[in-house]
Amino acid sequence: MTTRNIQDYVTVRIADQLFGIPVLEVHDVLRGLRLTKIPLAPREVAGVLNLRGRIVTAIDVRERLGLPKRKDEEKGMSIVVEHQGEPYSLMIDDVGEVLSLDLNELLPTPVTLNSCWKEVSGGVYRLENKLLVVMQIEQLLNFADNSTIAA
Helix, strand or coil: CCCCCEEEEEEEEECCEEEEEEHHHCCEEEECCCCECCCCCCCCEEEEEEECCEEEEEEEHHHHCCCCCCCCCCCCEEEEEEECCEEEEEEECEEEEEEEEEHHHCECCCCCCCHHHHHHEEEEEECCCCEEEEECHHHHCHHHHHCCCCC
16 A cells, blocks of 8 residues: 655646645745846846845746746736745746645656756646646756856
C-alpha cells in the first residue's frame, strides 16, 4: 500500500496555463497594485511596491516565461513570496483554489515543455482536463541572482 504524501498548492493562471505554487510559500494575495518603475532593471522586473512598509519587487511572470503581455484592460493579481529573505510580488492573471495533491502522482516535467517553463517547473500533475505545472519559486527568481554584479 502506497502512503499518501499530500502537498497543498495555490493554483494560479497565467495566459490560460494553470500553475501550482506550494501554499506554504505564499505570503499574500494582492489585487490592484500601484507599481513604481525601476530604471535599468531586468526586463522581468515590473517595478516595486510598498506592502505594509516593506519594499517588494514585482516580477512580471508573463515576461519571465516568454508569454505575451497582458492587455491593459485585463486586471491582474499578484502573489507575494519570499526568496533569500526578500519579498517578491509575482504578477499573475488570476488566483484559483487550493488543491491538495498526492506527491506520488507528481510527474516529471515533459521534455516537450517550453524551455523557459522547464527551467521553473518542479513537475506536473495531470488533472481532469488540464495540466498543472508546479512552479519552483527559487528557479523562477534565479534571474535575480544572476543579474547582480560582483564587486
